[in-house]
Amino acid sequence: xxxxxxxxGSHLVMTLGLLVLLYMYIPNVIVAMMxxxxxxxxxxxxxxxxxxxxxxxxxCAPAGMCASVTTSIQIGxxxxxxxxxxxxxxxxxxxxxxxxxxxxxxxxLFLPMATPEIVMGSSLLALFIAAGLGGHLGFWTILVAxxxxxxxxxxxTVKARLSGMDxxxxxxxxxxxxxxxxxxxxxxxxxVFPGVLSAALLSFSLSFDDFIITNLNSGQTVxxxxxxxxxAQRGVPMQVNVIGTMMFLAALTAVIIGEVGARRRAKLVxxx
Amino acid sequence: MPxxxxxxxxxxxxxxxxxxWLIVPAALWLLIFFVIPFYSLLATxxxxxxxxxxxxxxxxxxxxNFGNAISNYWPEIxxxxxxxxxxxxxxxxxxxxxxxxxxxxxxxxxTVMLVMVIAPFFTSFLIRTLAWKLIxxxxxxxxxxxxxxxxxxxxxxxxxxxVAVIAGITYNFLPFMILPLYTSLExxxxxxxxxxxxxxxxPFQAFFKVTWPLSIPGVVxxxxxxxxxxxxxxxxxxxxxxxNERMVGNVIQSLFTTQGDYAQAGALSVVLLVIIVALVxxxxxxxxxxxxx
Numbered sequence: 001x002x003x004x005x006x007x008x009g010s011h012l013v014m015t016l017g018l019l020v021l022l023y024m025y026i027p028n029v030i031v032a033m034m035x036x037x038x039x040x041x042x043x044x045x046x047x048x049x050x051x052x053x054x055x056x057x058x059x060c061a062p063a064g065m066c067a068s069v070t071t072s073i074q075i076g077x078x079x080x081x082x083x084x085x086x087x088x089x090x091x092x093x094x095x096x097x098x099x100x101x102x103x104x105x106x107x108x109l110f111l112p113m114a115t116p117e118i119v120m121g122s123s124l125l126a127l128f129i130a131a132g133l134g135g136h137l138g139f140w141t142i143l144v145a146x147x148x149x150x151x152x153x154x155x156x157t158v159k160a161r162l163s164g165m166d167x168x169x170x171x172x173x174x175x176x177x178x179x180x181x182x183x184x185x186x187x188x189x190x191x192v193f194p195g196v197l198s199a200a201l202l203s204f205s206l207s208f209d210d211f212i213i214t215n216l217n218s219g220q221t222v223x224x225x226x227x228x229x230x231x232a233q234r235g236v237p238m239q240v241n242v243i244g245t246m247m248f249l250a251a252l253t254a255v256i257i258g259e260v261g262a263r264r265r266a267k268l269v270x271x272x
Numbered sequence: 273m274p275x276x277x278x279x280x281x282x283x284x285x286x287x288x289x290x291x292x293w294l295i296v297p298a299a300l301w302l303l304i305f306f307v308i309p310f311y312s313l314l315a316t317x318x319x320x321x322x323x324x325x326x327x328x329x330x331x332x333x334x335x336x337n338f339g340n341a342i343s344n345y346w347p348e349i350x351x352x353x354x355x356x357x358x359x360x361x362x363x364x365x366x367x368x369x370x371x372x373x374x375x376x377x378x379x380x381x382x383t384v385m386l387v388m389v390i391a392p393f394f395t396s397f398l399i400r401t402l403a404w405k406l407i408x409x410x411x412x413x414x415x416x417x418x419x420x421x422x423x424x425x426x427x428x429x430x431x432x433x434x435v436a437v438i439a440g441i442t443y444n445f446l447p448f449m450i451l452p453l454y455t456s457l458e459x460x461x462x463x464x465x466x467x468x469x470x471x472x473x474x475p476f477q478a479f480f481k482v483t484w485p486l487s488i489p490g491v492v493x494x495x496x497x498x499x500x501x502x503x504x505x506x507x508x509x510x511x512x513x514x515x516n517e518r519m520v521g522n523v524i525q526s527l528f529t530t531q532g533d534y535a536q537a538g539a540l541s542v543v544l545l546v547i548i549v550a551l552v553x554x555x556x557x558x559x560x561x562x563x564x565x
Contacts, residue, residue, distance in 0.1 A: 013369065013372055013373050013376075013377055014373045014377045014378075016369045016370075016373070017369050017370040017372065017373025017374065017377070018373070020366045020367075020369055020370040020446075021370060021385070021388060021389065023366070023443075024389070024392050024443070024446060024447075025392055026403075026407065027392070027395070027399075027400040027401075027403035027404055027407070027443070028392045028395055028400070028403075030403040030406055030407060031395055031399055031400065031403050034403070034406070047406070047409075047411070086297050086298040086301060087298060089294040089295070089297060089298065090294060090295045090297075090298035090299070092291075092294050093290075093291040093292065093293075093294030093295035094291075094295065096291060097290070097291020097292070097294070098291075099291055099292050105295060105299060108299070108302055108306075108307070109298070109302065111306070112302070112306055113497070114496065114497070114500055114552075115500070115545070116500055116501055116503060116504025116505075116521070116544065116545070116548065117501060117504060117505075118504040118505075118506065118520075118521045118524050118525065118541065118544070119313070119504060119541050119544060119545050120306070120309075122313060122524055122528055122537060122538065122541045123309035123310050123312060123313035123541065124305060124309045125528060126309060126312035126313045126315070126316040126534070126538060127305070127308060127309040127312040127313075129312075129316075129534070130312045130315065130316075144305055145305070147301065147305075148301060148302065148305040148306055151298055151301060151302065155298065205393070205394055208396075209393075209396050209397050211397065211398060211507065212504075212505075212506070212507070212521070212525075215525070215529065216525070216528060216529065224396065225396055225397070225398050228396060228398045228399060228402070229398060232398070232402060232511060236402060240399060240402075241399065243396075243399075244395040244396055244399040244400075245395070247394050247395055247396065248391065248392070248394050248395040250394075251391065251394030252391050252394070255387050255390075255391065259383065259387065
């Protein structure tokens with residue numbers, strides 16, 4: 001009985017876990033498959049007709065789609081830089097310094113993650129309308145919103161990295177006559193960098209993917225998710241699946257490169 | 273190194289002040305674009321509903337907006353919390369299984385499996401939800417299989433039913449459940465389970481007496497991070513449901529963007545937020561993990 005229990009414990013859980021993981025990939029498989037779908041003249045766009053390379057060869061064929069991707073990438077990059085800088089500074093301030101109001105600040109920085117997007121988006125819209133910007137919604141209002149909701153994620157990610165860090169390394173550097181500036185750039189920053197990098201990656205994907213907040217504050221500007229939303233009412237062009245698959249592959253590559261880099265660095269450190 | 277105790281103290285206070293300055297930019301950004309908007313939202317919810325974008329709005333302390341919003345959209349409010357609740361429970365079951373497998377059974381594959389949890393979410397949320405439309409569609413595999421096995425009558429549907437919407441929500445918010453669960457399980461010492469086994473606990477007893485209580489912070493964190501956004505979500509209801517599955521989010525979105533009824537939309541947003549905050553506080557208190565917040 002106990003033996004049987006052990007077997008269940010060691011194999012069943014992993015099998016069930018892998019099934020859950022598999023379930024999470026079903027839509028991605030469908031998206032990749034549909035990126036090769038020839039939907040010309042099809043009545044039902046939610047069905048695989050026949051195989052073609054066309055969508056991959058002409059990803060920008062649907063009017064306005066690639067322009068929306070460009071807009072999303074621009075907003076994503078600027079928002080990532082902004083949120084990563086502001087968030088990393090704040091994380092350093094919160095972890096490394098003690099001051100009154102630190103607890104309250106921690107809560108305020110956490111709150112955007114715990115607020116439904118529809119509430120954040122609508123309150124931001126209420127602010128813009130009250131400020132007389134109701135007619136000027138667009139690129140800049142989207143950007144402001146994206147930096148706002150990415151910030152908390154950056155702070156949490158960098159904070160986790162910082163608080164797990166051994167401060168003795170910095171003390172050792174100082175003992176070896178490195179000044180504060182040298183210590184920061186030679187010791188602290190390289191150690192925190194993986195955290196900053198994953199925060200930036202997270203920010204970009206959050207920004208690139210956001211629909212609910214963007215939709216409320218976008219005016220006439222069309223981001224990629226808004227293009228998809230608009231197209232979904234009429235029938236989504238198959239090239240949307242090409243972009244989706246490309247994003248997936250790009251992110252996967254970035255993560256793998258990061259992981260390989262981290263392992264190589266770990267090996268280097270170990271071999272010294 | 274020059275400098276004694278006195279300069280160290282000076283450096284310390286300087287360092288503290290520097291700490292404050294590091295936070296100022298982020299704090300200001302959140303103050304202006306996160307905290308103050310709540311006041312605007314509250315003001316909006318008290319607008320005179322007869323105003324319009326052209327004539328302008330007055331904060332008329334029109335508290336009736338709240339009553340109207342609740343009575344007009346009561347079914348949508350109830351439905352949102354019902355769907356979000358069911359999806360959260362399913363997410364907990366699925367997420368716990370996977371998080372447990374990664375934390376205790378994956379060995380050297382831990383990092384790889386964690387990355388694999390996050391990777392699918394780099395394909396746009398909307399595109400993946402549209403893929404479910406295809407999977408659950410009327411002539412999709414799921415419906416066909418269920419019909420062949422006679423689990424479902426011919427002509428039965430999944431798409432445009434609550435099942436599809438709840439399935440969509442479950443799928444979309446699953447990683448928000450897995451990651452906090454994994455973090456709290458990962459911190460656990462596997463020796464505790466061995467000890468439980470040595471003391472003649474069977475695996476089920478060991479789980480419910482040791483693992484589960486120790487993972488409560490992860491469970492609370494994960495359920496909150498799933499439930500809160502799920503209650504405000506409208507993408508799944510819009511793409512996978514029919515008008516019969518409309519949730520609060522759908523109503524707020526259409527009041528704001530297409531109907532231009534800001535007063536009612538604002539009031540409904542405030543109602544949604546108040547209910548969520550109340551539920552969260554009740555839940556956190558009952559689960560005895562106030563220190564999480």
